[in-house]
Amino acid sequence: MDKIVLASGNAGKLKEFSQLFSGWQIAVLPQSDFLQEEAEETGLSFIENALIKARHASAASGLPALADDSGLAVDALDGAPGIYSARYAGAGASDADNNQKLLAALDGVPMEKRGASFHCALAFVRSAEDPVPLVCTARWSGHILTRPAGDQGFGYDPLFYVASEKLTSAQLPREVKNRLSHRALAVRKFEQLWHEEMVLPQQHQADAGKKLF
Numbered sequence: 510m511d512k513i514v515l516a517s518g519n520a521g522k523l524k525e526f527s528q529l530f531s532g533w534q535i536a537v538l539p540q541s542d543f544l545q546e547e548a549e550e551t552g553l554s555f556i557e558n559a560l561i562k563a564r565h566a567s568a569a570s571g572l573p574a575l576a577d578d579s580g581l582a583v584d585a586l587d588g589a590p591g592i593y594s595a596r597y598a599g600a601g602a603s604d605a606d607n608n609q610k611l612l613a614a615l616d617g618v619p620m621e622k623r624g625a626s627f628h629c630a631l632a633f634v635r636s637a638e639d640p641v642p643l644v645c646t647a648r649w650s651g652h653i654l655t656r657p658a659g660d661q662g663f664g665y666d667p668l669f670y671v672a673s674e675k676l677t678s679a680q681l682p683r684e685v686k687n688r689l690s691h692r693a694l695a696v697r698k699f700e701q702l703w704h705e706e707m708v709l710p711q712q713h714q715a716d717a718g719k720k721l722f
């Protein structure tokens with residue numbers, strides 16, 4: 510069976526990925542099995558940061574690695590906190606600190622102007638220096654409430670209202686979040702890429718080998 514490292518130190522993400530990859534014929538190992546120090550997220554986009562994290566985990570493990578860089582972009586804040594979502598209230602900020610800072614930043618903004626999107630970039634590298642990584646992105650649109658609701662999920666979930674379900678992301682049953690979310694959609698796109706770039710070329714090679722001899 511193929512083994513890949515999941516390049517994330519976020520327990521909430523790891524839990525979602527274990528559900529999202531449950532049907533796959535690959536073993537997904539957490540980067541904590543291999544890493545001493547987490548990568549510094551110095552990129553200017555979700556994609557660049559996902560690549561940095563994937564390369565870092567692949568270098569440490571010697572295995573292929575998949576990373577997720579994600580965050581919340583709020584319309585009324587010109588896309589903030591965006592790639593800085595995890596450190597919005599400062600380095601080492603807790604989810605509660607970040608949520609509190611977001612509520613303060615949106616104080617007095619009416620509901621119709623509180624639109625926001627979760628973004629997710631996935632980057633997969635076969636090796637630390639892979640020159641042709643697999644990359645995909647997805648978004649999930651919603652609104653930011655004026656107070657938190659729900660205790661599932663992680664991060665900004667208690668403030669992220671999903672109109673189609675009339676619930677926050679932290680109130681949704683896990684299987685519903687894992688059907689609708691930015692991460693769920695990105696994994697579906699990744700599955701397609703995986704098939705095109707990893708499965709089909711191998712089959713093609715095997716078939717070509719048969720024809721040669």
Ligand SMILES: O=c1nc[nH]c2c1ncn2[C@H]1C[C@H](O)[C@@H](COP(=O)(O)OP(=O)(O)OP(=O)(O)O)O1
Nearest residue numbers: 517518519577578579580581594595663664665666
């Ligand atoms: O589904 C989500 N529901 C709620 N909040 C979320 C979600 N997805 C991302 N987020 C927030 C959490 C964190 O504030 C930031 C991700 O930051 P990001 O650097 O990608 O992850 P992280 O530092 O927590 O772990 P790691 O880099 O090891 O994967 O966006």
Ligand SMILES: [Mg+2]
Nearest residue numbers: 518550578595
């Ligand atoms: Mg991070």
